[in-house]
Amino acid sequence: MIHFVLLISRQGKVRLTKWYSPYSQKERAKVLRELSGMILTRGPKLCNFVEWRGYKVVYKRYASLYFCMCINQEDNELEILEIIHQYVEILDRYFGSVCELDLIFNFHKAYYILEEILLAGELQESSKKAVARLIGAQDSMVEDAKEQASSIKNMIAQATK
């Protein structure tokens, strides 16, 4: 089971967090502090796993951003590493060559996409296409609602003229 997902920049800034196990805000801060201290200092040619408090953290660096997922000791590490990659590929496709800035300003989008990939700390959907379809459908629902609202606004505006 994945206990949490963290996106941390090379400077140690938090870009996204998602917690599947209950942690208080205080504990979260501690986790972030400890893990960024451990992970950001690791050299480039080391393995993608660090052992931490009896758990394992699988991480991978993409450009300036570290994607980290914390799992149980007995879980399959490589499987998680490729979930990270899958997430990155989907983000990349959605934003069109994603960069850190995209995720900073659209962190809510990053959440929407993550919600379609993971649920309850487990992989929910392993098809990139299926995720893209679902996100597309959600976006168009939001757009439709917006258009509807503005057309109603226009109608009201015209009627009250």
Place this chain on the structure above:
Amino acid sequence: MALSGMRGLSVFISDIRNCQNKEQERLRVDKELGNIRTRFKNEKGLTPYEKKKYVWKMLYIFMLGYDVDFGHMEAVSLISAPKYPEKQVGYIVTSCLLNENHDFLRLAINTVRNDIIGRNETFQCLALTLVGNIGGREFSESLAPDVQKLLMSSSCRPLVRKKAALCLLRLYRKNPDVVNVDGWSDRMAQLLDERDLGVLTSSMSLLVSLVSNNHEAYWSCLPKCVKILERLARNQDVPQEYTYYGIPSPWLQVKTMRALQYFPTVEDPNTRRSLFEVLQRILMGTDVVKNVNKNNASHAVLFEALALVMHLDAEKEMMSQCVALLGKFIAVREPNIRYLGLENMTRMLMVTDVQDIIKRHQAQIITSLKDPDISIRRRALDLLYGMCDVSNAKDIVEELLQYLSTADFAMREELSLKAAILAEKFAPDLSWYVDVILQLIDKAGDFVSDDIWFRVVQFVTNNEDLQPYAALKAREYLDKHAIHETMVKVSAYILGEYGHLLARRPGCSPKEIFCIIHEKLPTVSTSTIPILLSTYAKILMHTQPPDKELQSQIWAIFSKYESCIDAEIQQRAVEYHALSMKGAALMDILAEMPKFPERQSSLIRKAEDAEADTAEQSAIKLRAQQQTSNALVVTDQCPANGTQAVNPLGLVKVPSMSNAERSNAQQGATHANGALTVVDPQLLSTPSPDLLGDLLGPLAIEGPPGTGPQIESRMASDLEGGANADALAIAPVEEQTQTVQPIGNIAERFRALCLKDSGVLYEDPYIQIGIKAEWRAHHGRLVLFLGNKNIAPLSSVQALILPPSHLNMELSLVPETIPPRAQVQCPLEVINLKPSRDLAVLDFSYKFGTHVVDAKLRLPAVFNKTAVEAARSGQRCKTYATGEMANLFISFRMMVCPGLDPNTNNLVASTTFYSESTRAMLCLVRIETDPADRTQLRMTVASGDPTLTFELKEFIKEQLVYIPVPSRAPNPGPPPNPTPQALPTSPNPSPPSAVSDPGALLAGTVGEMNNTMHGLGWRE
């Protein structure tokens, strides 16, 4: 791309980004929170857009780590908005902002439920996502049935059902009762027929969690899992979009194999065969490719397959294939694969028979101990720790010691603890052990806990041969300029006790020893000074004839510390000063410390405790589990048993306080010195964590009162009379025989071994004898594992086999001594010449200290061992005539063959019996029962050999009579050394009148059995 811009949010985020420092950021955040708070106060005036914007801002602030203690209500209220955009934001923000324990979440339960049972599938998805991510116990109580309905519904689309599956998983984690529904396991099996890979993946995660807690209910899922695995790995039958770099959903493959690992075994031969085919394909067909992601995905599958193969205890060939693969992995450059190779090799240690192959990779593993990556170093350390045994302990521990000087601080404590444990457990000789611990203290004193040096003191105290050596070593270390305080403690202690043994060596006169120890005094802390004072007192005592100068020097120190502010130091100084004035009386009081009673090493216990709250699979645990089979357990001495506690103190005579005449005789040999044994009975009965609690206060003056006069008399009778716990400290020096009581019931152990192939045959406080048997036709190979549980050697070890006429037995040489903490293996070859129920007896004896122990043990080379389940086609049936009896037959290695007899009340079993005279011989057994009258049954035995038929009949009869009664009498307490033949089966007992005891009941019924049929006239 549809990025719906929220300008206010973007502006806020870039403001935060532009903050120069944390202080500015905090100011900006506070300002924003103030703004949001005022906006929320007047909620009516907010447009839906504004509401969304503010809750996103709140979430952003919260994500940065700031406390947000308001606005939860607004986020939750968005959930009940009618339109999708608001609802979506409400759900997602709530699930990030709140956790399962939050009170506000309760407010949402109703809305969430309405969305789940409503018709709108996008709303269903949102609601299920929230519950799946943060649902707690309350949610699981009120929503589980609805979620289950969605999961099983045929009208729901896969996008809803896959979420329902994982949502249910969450609810199950919070409250396992949610699947306590009739027919749930059938529905679970039905889910595995799903074609949609999204739903299947989610369902598989659910299954993994379910079977990890209780596999029994889900046996029907097992063949389906194998089918799925075949579909993916062999047939590659998945839609294009579910392949990942050309690999059919690696995640589903991994999960499926994970689920299979929770079933203890795969019984059905066809399923097993297909599974092994797939596994073989994965093991052989995974190549290293250039693409990193493809490589990772295929190796994720490969490592899971390896784990499954290990779990299934595959044939040796496949196992060695796995070890070979792992051997390759631990040598590659790619760090991930190397890491996982080391990790899985550690797991592999659990598998029997491969340890030797793993040992071949020792050099490679040691290289990884020097890897730049700490994760890899940790794995290497764990593996080395796990694979260490008597044969390679020297190399491994020395390697660890070498590494210790360069290791990073994060690892030193673990490293020194592990080195100390290995040195203790596998020391080829004790002087090496002392060397290792002293080096350990020298190199990493800060990381050597008190337990470690307490332990070395115990070993030295309990082994006389070791004392001069340890003293010499301690003396050598003191020559170094800067030594760690722990080294001062241990060397001062050892030199105080045994420094006099070195008196003839240059530089080791009492005075010189005193000087060199005293040099260290200014550098040590108050906790060490008491030890130094004791050392001085002991040096003074050992200086014969008294050296006036030394005496005045030491007295000066004592009087200086008599006014010390530390109570412990002060008391010692006052007491030693006063005592040392007494002259000869000092001898009695300051004599050598008595031996320590055997206790479980607190180090090992500590390691096991630490284990409890960390990883499940680490080597410490493996080690702990192995111990039981290795017979190398350091047990707690059972305090109830007086005779056990006697041993370690065996050499100690108890002086009486008033007895003065005695002291003359003791001038010479120090070890014969009378010692005041301060054995607090409580210490013995409750093993205290502080092992040297009594050691650090070595001179407390308390004699066991009232025992004095008896010393010179022989005490054996007293002890054997099971006399009393206060006789603990007293034991005569004369040899004793047979005061050592076995642990556990020998007869029970024997019976258990008749039905299985490995286990413990005998155990007492000093030795454990394990046995492992392998049978092929009429040849058997038994291995006896003789494990010395002590820190002193066992001598005069002898093992004699007294075989019955029908068995040919050959025992390989048993070594005369078993070194401390070591285990020796003695293979024993058995050939069965003809059928007979007579038993072989092992006459085993050894000497420990003054105890001579002789045990006569029956060997479990019994009749049924040379029987082999006749490989018949019939599948095992679930409706046995009497289930218990069927199980019994299976444990005799007889195959129960349902369907051969049309009467379902009857039980038919078959087996092939092997012996040299009969060769392979088919035997058939039929038990006829009458459901109306359970007190009777008829047994018919048939085979081609009359002796065999008779013996088999008698054997089954004996065993049937012996069916244990599970509910009652946990301690049936059979006589100490019964033979099965002597069991209460008279050849023709009449059915008992009082039928209360099932055993007796059966005894009666067996009497009805006949053995009429010889030959194979019985049709199938």
